[in-house]
Amino acid sequence: MFKKILIPIDLNHAEKLEKAVSAGAHLAKSGDVSVVFAAVTSKAPGSLAHTPEEFRDKLASYAAEEGGKHGITATGHAVFVHDPAVDLEDGILKAVHETGADLVVMATHIPHLPDHIWPSNGGRVASHADVSVFLVR
């Protein structure tokens, strides 16, 4: 049904995203398609990596580890933006375009009152993506 599944990932809080990763992996396995883990960050040094190269390496290790764990083919795709705190959705949409993914499986939170004026990242991706989006709460 789908050719490639993109799962946005925050390596700082990967443990909180397990449900979405499992859902994405399950879909990938049942349809025998590959998964790409996309991470959006800045080129400035951060808590995870000091250079873009180091970040790509960490993401690739994560993808390989998760691929092995769930028995799927998984790769990493890093997107570098100038202001990751606000450019996250744009970065994810860019990753969708660059990887050719046709389904996004993404973790999101249960909507609170502020989500009406300040939508969640998942909500905004679902509003703007031109591919299917599966939000996991």
Added chain:
Amino acid sequence: MSDSANNQGIPDPEGAANLIDTEYEIGQDNIETSVGPFSLDIHNPVFMISGLTIVAFVFLTLAFQTEVGPVFDAMRKWLTANLDWFFIISGNVFVLVCLALIVTPLGSVRIGGKDADPDYSYFGWFAMLFAAGMGIGLMFFGVLEPVYHMAFSEPVGVPSPFDADGNLIEENVAAAKAMGMAATIYHWGLHPWAIYAVVALALALFSFNKGLPLTMRSVFYPIFGERTWGWPGHIIDILAVFATLFGLATSLGFGAQQANAGLDFVFGIPVSTTAQVVLIIGITAVALISVLRGLDGGVKVLSEINMMIAALLLVFVIIAGPTGTLISGFFTNAAAYAQELIPLSMPFGREDDGFRQGWTSFYWAWWISWSPFVGMFIARVSRGRTVREFIICVLIIPTVVSMIWMTAFGGTAIEQVLTNPDSQVHQYVIASYSPELSLFGMLADLPMASITSFIGIVLVIVFFVTSSDSGSLVIDTITAGGKVDAPVPQRVFWCTFEGLVAIALLIGGGLGALQAMAVSTGFPFTIVLLLACYAIFKGLMDEPR
């Protein structure tokens, strides 16, 4: 690259850059928590201490205004009067360091590693660094300074073209005009931009090439070593937040007063605290939208719009003003600047105390106190440029632009003053000193004054927004321990906080006192910057060229 899955230390460099080997992990001292639905990621103790100190200082200034105001003001005056030689020599050192970096092989080092691509186009990059760095000052001082220095300051002993009764002394005119422009360009040319360039380059180098967090303390790693991550570093970062927030908040307060004076002049909207508070709320609201839209969608867009409006106003003044005189004046002024640069940069053997201490030394302290903010902002948007390209763009191009701006605005105003004693500039700068009206006075004597004055007010306001939004991003990054992806509510907090401090000081009084306090931070930062020069050379030596 070594395995860094558990993030112990920094992996080996891959030849593109030369990372510093430290055990420090960016964000390791941060507290991640949430307040209601909003998550926070703040550095402990920089966020809390700087926030509380700022509140304490505002409270202290409001509560004990008559006692505290004169103390801060005396401190600023003492520093700029007694340490003028120190500021002037340091300013010269920064220019020489920058020039040396252009001509030496160190200029070939690329910020962000050998293969890094520039993050921004030249126009977007230049618009952002210029709008953050000095846009607003050009609006305020572009008319005032050239006229004032020509008529009153007598820099390096060049006499005024007016006698005690205000009559023109023809034989003094040419030299006084040249010196008025040279002295102004001196304050807005190579020296201030060299200050910004040193801070920005140091931060960019230690962050993008060495892998340290994008925060002031990182520059001092070669000096403090691992202690950078302890209290010496905390103090530097807190001082940077302090200087930035007070610098911005007090400028915002004064800017609102200037914009109100302009609105009164053009539209007859009376000068009142209410009008000024409304202006601050308006400026802060637009800055909030800008920080919420981020670096690309907010700050950059606004900076570019601002530069385009400023360019239009500049072209208008050149066409509507004495065009021929201004065009030839650019070259005359450039020559005068080149000729007077060394005499004006001399720290000793001069008798122009009022000019040297009241203007030059004050400016240098002011630029330096702003340098953590402007420098950090320039650093953040400069990845991918070579050091040579960086210095040329941060030092030479803004100097030329300042020269064009001062020639157009100051040159037109000087012509108005010299040819017409009833001109409005003469009225607001020479007859009765009302500096906030000098720009509007100059525009009033040109055609379409109501339109151009309105554009002038819009520019004043938008330049404040572009300083306010970039400043909020900088404070947010410092108080998040160098993280550029801290949750958005934090930048909203700093932007709002800055507006509130400005309103509190405007209503309660004390804008001048706290601005004096902010300028006084220029002294410790001058020492910090001199050390940064050493750190830059040391850091660049290790980089692949």
